[in-house]
Amino acid sequence: MKGHIHGPITDINMTPFVDIVLVILIIFLLTATVMLPRTFSIALPKAAQADKLESAPIIIGIDREGKIAINGVRLQQDSDFEQVFRSQQKDKEPQAVIAADQEVRHGRLIEVIDCLKGLQVKRIGIEVEQK
Secondary structure, three states, rough: OOOOOOOOOOOOOOHHHHHHHHHHHHHHHHHHHHHOOOOOOOOEEEOOOOOOOOOOOEEEOOOOOEEEEOOOEEEHHHHHHHHHHHHHHHOOEEEEEEEEOOOOOOOHHHHHHHHHOOOOOOOEOOOOOOO
16 A cells, blocks of 8 residues: 655646636636627617517617617618528527617618518517616
8 A cells, every 4th residue: 555645745736727727617618698789879769668579589780870780780771671581590390579769760670570571570579678
């Protein structure tokens, strides 16, 4: 049998450190997928009665000037809407949530809803801030 040598421990056990780093990485990856980047700032209107969604929809942002971004991808022209939307679509039956600035004109919002209906999107929501 080997004898135990008493003295300072010079080895570092890396297993707990690696476990903690992996847990932090997993938490970071999960939160990063939930938080979609906004291309521009939007002042959402407030509502007292707002529902939460169960699945991840495609977020369509409309800024104060009426410019559109789909899941953070800014459109150069309105004619790019279908192409960019299809590239972001993951589900067979996509859901869309429109995050429009409270100052955006009503007609612009209707144009976006009309585009979504033309793409056969059945579930369309409007994002608001909870009061």
